[in-house]
Amino acid sequence: MEKQQIIELIDANVNQVQTLIHERVQIWQTYVLFSGLWWFGVFLSIFPWILWIFLRDKHSTDRILYVGYFVIVISLVLDILGDQLGFWHYRFNVIPVLPTYFPWDITLMPVSVMFLIQIKPKTNLYLKAIFFALLTSYVAEPFITWLKIYEPQIWKFSYSVPIQFIIYLLAHYSSRRNKFKELT
Known part of the structure; x- marks a missing residue:
């Protein structure tokens, strides 16, 4: 050709x-636009961040935000891939041209991980990772499916468990990094 x-x-x-x-x-x-599920998405996009602002460990804000941005990037990339490959799709998007569910990738995933990393930091990280993976895969995903926001095509909730587990482990690892050179 x-x-x-x-x-x-x-x-x-x-x-x-x-x-x-x-x-x-x-x-x-x-x-x-302006439907109940759209307003629900707007609420989910804003409220967790407001909660985080007031409840975060103020001494670790930069470190925790670093982790949050890391989770946002991973979530967006994987969500876009899954949508584009036809594994799932979303309805009632907050922003219509994004193939992802904005509240999930930009708010719920990172804020949940940031809170988990802050809360009881000495707790076994694998327990936290499995808790996060099971909560997101078997509670959050079925809930947004029940609301008809998320429509898995060939995806099963169980497929998300190892992915969410790894995301949490990587985020935890990122939160422990301290070898940043001072900018001169």
Whole structure:
């Protein structure tokens, strides 16, 4: 296949995707924006951060935020991959053009991990990791599925357990790093 034919195929595909995104935004504006589940998503996007601001360990704010940003990046990447590969999809998005559920990736995952790392820091990290993995996989995911926000296609809740376990372990490991060189 010639370079020009490949370019035309890619451009045609991009045009189809843009048409579908435009249609998705229209559906969102008409049916989702300001609905109960949209407001629920807005609440989930803001309230946990407010709670964290007041309840965080003020002496560890920078370290814990570092971990939170780390979890946000991992969550976003994995969520986008899962959505794009057709493992699941979301309805009632807070922001229509994002293929992820904003409250989950930007708020619930990182804030939960940040709180768990802060609370009882001497508790066995594997116990905390399994608690986090089971809570997110068997409580949070089924709950947002029940609300019809999250629709697993070929994904099972059990598949999330080892992933959430590893995310927590990596976050915990990141929270213990202290070899930052001072900027000069």
